[in-house]
Amino acid sequence: MFMEQLRLGPGANFAYVFGAAEGGEGFVVDPGAEPDRLLACVKAHRLDLTRIILTHHHFDHVAAAASVKARTGAKILAHPASRPGLQGEVTLDGTLADGEGFAFGDQEVRVIHTPGHTPGGICLLVAQRWLVTGDTLFIGNCGRTDLPGGDARALYDSLQRLKRLPDALLVLPGHDYGEVPSRSLGEEKARNPTLRAASFEEFQAIP
Numbered sequence: 001m002f003m004e005q006l007r008l009g010p011g012a013n014f015a016y017v018f019g020a021a022e023g024g025e026g027f028v029v030d031p032g033a034e035p036d037r038l039l040a041c042v043k044a045h046r047l048d049l050t051r052i053i054l055t056h057h058h059f060d061h062v063a064a065a066a067s068v069k070a071r072t073g074a075k076i077l078a079h080p081a082s083r084p085g086l087q088g089e090v091t092l093d094g095t096l097a098d099g100e101g102f103a104f105g106d107q108e109v110r111v112i113h114t115p116g117h118t119p120g121g122i123c124l125l126v127a128q129r130w131l132v133t134g135d136t137l138f139i140g141n142c143g144r145t146d147l148p149g150g151d152a153r154a155l156y157d158s159l160q161r162l163k164r165l166p167d168a169l170l171v172l173p174g175h176d177y178g179e180v181p182s183r184s185l186g187e188e189k190a191r192n193p194t195l196r197a198a199s200f201e202e203f204q205a206i207p
């Protein structure tokens with residue numbers, strides 16, 4: 001199993017391509033821009049793309065989803081609470097609620113509902129190895145809560161859930177906002193102020 005991190009578009013977005021094996025099944029997370037580059041990656045690995053997973057409904061994470069779907073036949077999936085916010089030609093073919101998942105190769109992908117940045121935000125636990133965090137958790141920071149549907153208390157609670165996951169997971173964020181593109185969850189627990197906060201009050205006081 002392998003993963004490719006692609007930095008796309010003007011907003012330093014990260015999309016991810018996962019493959020069960022070269023020439024095997026694949027899925028993409030957050031196709032926010034540059035569908036040609038995403039599809040070139042899919043083609044280079046000869047993947048049969050079956051799923052397009054959206055960590056949340058924001059435009060910069062979904063804008064290339066319809067194009068990737070039209071050119072691969074992959075199904076667009078997100079948390080049901082992301083459906084109302086989707087705009088344009090992006091519509092869901094199915095939903096992924098908390099605790100749901102699917103078998104992928106000889107591994108598993110599991111959904112963790114992490115509202116706060118948006119009501120339908122999810123993280124993906126992939127193969128007990130990677131944690132795709134969307135705009136819930138960045139390297140060194142967390143997502144903003146001042147956009148429509150944002151909720152600081154919900155985001156704090158979501159981050160507490162992520163803190164209980166194994167340190168060895170590699171955090172794969174939705175934007176390249178940190179000093180490195182990815183880092184272990186253990187390092188984030190030690191260094192990221194939004195995870196280090198010992199209470200909601202402390203979390204809220206972070207500038």
Ligand SMILES: [Fe+2]
Nearest residue numbers: 056058117135
């Ligand atoms: Fe976002």
